[in-house]
Amino acid sequence: MxxxxxxxxxxxxxxxxxxxxxxxxxxxxxxxxxxxxxxxxxxxxxxxxxxxxxxxxxxxxxxxxxxxxxxxxxxxxxxxxxxxxxxxxxxxxxxxxxxxxxxxxxxxxxxxxxxxxxxxxxxxxxxxxxxxxxxxxxxxxxxxxxxxxxxxxxxxxxxxxxxxxxxxxxxxxxxxxxxxxxxxxxxxxxxxxxxxxxxxxxxxxxxxxxxxxxxxxxxxxxxxxxxxxxxxxxxxxxxxxxxxxxxxxxxxxxxxxxxxITFTSEGPAKKGQLIRGRFPGPAKITAFPGPAFQLKVSLVGSKPPIWRRILVPGTTSLADLHAIIQACMGWTDSHLHHFAIRGELYAIPDEEDEWYSSDKRDERDFTLDTLGQRLSSSFLYVYDMGDYWEHRITVEQIVPPAESPAHAVLLTGRRACPPEDSGGIASFQDSLKILADAGHEEYRATRTWFGAGFRAEHFDREDIASINLRLKRL
Incomplete structure (x- = not known):
């Protein structure tokens, strides 16, 4: 050793x-x-x-x-x-x-x-x-x-x-x-x-x-x-x-x-190997009679990674999952979105939406439970068809009913969500480099656009608690 x-x-x-x-x-x-x-x-x-x-x-x-x-x-x-x-x-x-x-x-x-x-x-x-x-x-x-x-x-x-x-x-x-x-x-x-x-x-x-x-x-x-x-x-x-x-x-x-910190002389019980990831956040969890999904939502292309880990009841529809992701990431639900699962797109139908087509399925009709194996190990959620913020949703595990929440719970996460309309992930990463260099010619304009209070690395326990209160009201 x-x-x-x-x-x-x-x-x-x-x-x-x-x-x-x-x-x-x-x-x-x-x-x-x-x-x-x-x-x-x-x-x-x-x-x-x-x-x-x-x-x-x-x-x-x-x-x-x-x-x-x-x-x-x-x-x-x-x-x-x-x-x-x-x-x-x-x-x-x-x-x-x-x-x-x-x-x-x-x-x-x-x-x-x-x-x-x-x-x-x-x-x-x-x-x-x-x-x-x-x-x-x-x-x-x-x-x-x-x-x-x-x-x-x-x-x-x-x-x-x-x-x-x-x-x-x-x-x-x-x-x-x-x-x-x-x-x-x-x-x-x-x-x-x-x-x-x-x-x-x-x-x-x-x-x-x-x-x-x-x-x-x-x-x-x-x-x-x-x-x-x-x-x-x-x-x-x-x-x-x-x-x-x-x-x-x-x-x-x-x-x-x-x-x-102290340990007993016997040490952990023989099953004491790993606590397998079911760690609820600050919100109190009320048991729900059905399995839940532990999901990790990662903003594709973000470096360092921007992500959230969420525990979601299996009865959650994709439409509700959209609202949950918006709340947890920090978006304002100001743009169109869709889910991409096994080659099929799911969204809210809108005949006047130029991005909507008949090959999209109604996300309100599908829950995580009913999709089941189609979710595979991961699927995609895209928000804002202009900036095209792509999120990879990884199914980390299926949580048994005894440990399932009655509503979505944000467990943890890292780093702040990009501001709305900031140009997509490539533009956002470029902006972070500018904000890290106070001598850059575009620093002042970029700081003004992002706001004096924006801190890319910020996402703490108070944020998690506030989001969990919002999730409880969804």
Whole structure:
């Protein structure tokens, strides 16, 4: 369970990180270990010039001499190659025994998870692809659940939102010692997620191996990562959880709920592997006598990804699903739309609509239940035929009646919806680049158009709670 790092290498890397002029904007040693772990298992070549950008802040470390610089950079590359070699040999494992952690060791785990997540964020198209239909159904669910566990450990507020309203018997089935009346529930929730971390990491590694085999189309998986021996660092990228900040200033800042985590001596019950993704949001859930669909709605082409995860009763019609998506994404329902499912289009009939044709089916006549297998693993929702905002709706899992809500519930999501009439996804992405450069000649006009309050990275628990109140009234 130990990482492929020697005591000498740890000492050199710790000194290397300490050279940063801005420690608050630089990885800690544990964050770096999680980061290199994530880089190593990612089934794609990530050049050092890209991944080294994330380690330090805007100001790079100042070395005392060329010899020192060569020693420290050389050590970093040695460790990177050791992680890569261990990943190819299937000997890279989570470097913590969660069940034997002592109180003073929790911070190291949270830091490791943060670094790991930053590494995954470098390749969102791999780790959260728009279409996972080529994967085995069970693995798809487990990958989604594993990513949710990582999210919950990084952002305690998201963790709490996931567990609110979750029936106690579900938790007791997975973790025999769970007490729904525990006064310190946030700490208990984090303990459950921590106990799930080893299996979550293993499932992500399994997914990476399978993805790598498919990507290489028969080529030996040993060629998936190429060791590099030298590189130059660049600018530091923002925290993926809250745009522009590192762990200490954002998701990873100290949280009192992390200080009181305890495990029983027996550890989790034998079924305690993964909490499989059924994590309701802030709205209270009332059981509905029928299955529900857990859907992930992703705005196609958005980078970083803009998405929402929603739990929807199976009796929901496509017309109602349209209203739910509008509310959850943040659109204003000011334009036409349609669903595309297995080559057929579904919309509201309108004889005066030049976009409407007789080959479209009436979306009011079809529910998620009646469409059933036709939904496959994903389908499309298009809004605004001019800007053409295309959303991929992934069916992550079918939730049994005992856990189904009486109305749609927004579980979580990431990043703000584009403003209406902003020109489509390509134009929106270009606008984000302009907004990131205050010196750009079009910055003032673009900021005026988007509004002073627009923040692309913003989507928090208050937004989720507000949307869930709206969903309850639909």
């Amino acid at each position: 130990k990482p492929p790092v020697t005591a000498r290498q740890k000492k050199i890397l710790t000194r290397y990180l300490a050279l940063s002029p801005d420690p608050d904007d630089t990885f800690t040693y544990d964050e770096l270990m999680g980061y290199l772990f994530g880089i190593a298992i990612t089934p794609d070549v990530i050049l050092p010039g890209e991944w080294m950008d994330q380690i330090f802040g805007e100001e790079k470390p100042v070395h005392d001499s060329m010899t020192q610089a060569q020693e420290m950079l050389g050590c970093l590359m040695e460790v990177y190659n050791a992680f890569s070699d261990a990943s190819r040999a299937d000997t890279l494992h989570l470097p913590f025994n969660i069940l034997t952690l002592k109180p003073g060791q929790y911070d190291a785990v949270f830091a490791w998870v943060f670094g790991f997540n930053v590494a995954l964020s470098l390749r969102p198209d791999i780790w959260e692809p728009e279409d996972m239909s080529a994967l085995p159904e069970d693995l798809t669910y487990e990958v989604m659940s594993s990513l949710m566990i990582i999210e919950g450990l990084i952002d305690p507020e998201v963790c709490t939102a996931y567990f609110e309203g979750l029936p106690g018997d579900i938790l007791r089935e997975a973790f025999g010692d769970f007490d729904a009346e525990d006064e310190d529930l946030p700490s208990r929730h984090l303990a459950i997620l921590l106990a799930s971390l080893p299996m979550a990491v293993e499932k992500l590694q399994e997914f990476a191996r399978l993805t790598n085999c498919k990507r290489l189309d028969g080529i030996s998986k040993k060629s998936n990562l190429i060791p590099f021996r030298s590189a130059r660092t660049g600018r530091n990228a923002p925290c993926p959880g809250n745009g522009g900040k590192k762990s200490k200033k954002c998701c990873g800042k100290d949280d009192s709920s992390k200080a009181n």
